[in-house]
Amino acid sequence: MSDLAPPELSRIVKLSDLGEAPVNGEIIANADECTKLANRFDLPKVSSxxxxxxxxxxxxxxxxxxxxxxxxTQFCAISGQPFPVNIREEFQIAFVKKQAEALTPEAEIELASEDCDVMEFQNAQIDIGEAVAQSLYLALDPYPRGPDAEKIAKQQGLKSEEEAGPFGALSALKDKLG
Known part of the structure; x- marks a missing residue:
């Protein structure tokens, strides 16, 4: 038996339950699953x-x-303050059978763009819940900016993205010269 904890949002679908017709479903995370997802992704809170x-x-x-x-709820990358976020994201994932060959640590893995939405399955079952959890992680803004981010950035003397870009330095030099 494995010592690994099950994924925070596990929903197993057996391949034997799939037929010729598409299978529709819905996942609604309970409060415990939301808390575990928030911990996994270092978020203050996942409400629903x-x-x-x-x-x-x-x-x-x-x-x-x-x-x-x-x-x-995410933390603002500028202020560190929590703020609410609503995510509405479509996803497409292809589940493929896990390959038997083991990779050595020195082996290089090359991914094509279409490989980014591929998950492996084994034992004739897929975990659509884990796929949804990973889709959530990919949908998160890596540098979230809260509602007061611009104001706080100016107070701290941080440059805007336009000012800090490659032409921002030229603009600052022009201001000093002219």
Whole structure:
């Protein structure tokens, strides 16, 4: 048995439950799952998470199409203050059978753009919940800016993105010369 804890939002779908017709489903995270997701992604709070999905068997692949709706709180990258965020994100994921070959630490992995939305499955089952959790992580703004970010940035003497860009330095030099 594995010592690893199950994913925070695990929803297992057995491949034997999939037929020719698409399978529709919905995931609604409970309070405990929301708390665990917030901890996993270093967020102050995940208030709600709902994902609607459709699974389609496509030969060796299982394709998942869906919509993720999340209410959460993030920390502003400028002020450090928490602020509410609503995410509404479509996702597409292809589940493929896990390959038996093991990679050595020296092995290079090359990913094509279409590989970024691919997840492996094994034991004839997929975890659509973990796929949704990973889709949430990808939807998060890595440098979130709260409602007061611009004001606080000016108070701290930080430059705006336009001022700090490659032409910002030229503009500052022009101001000094002219």
């Amino acid at each position: 998470l709902v994902a609607e999905y459709e699974l389609v068997s496509d030969g060796e692949k299982i394709k998942a199409y869906g919509l993720l709706k999340v209410q959460l």
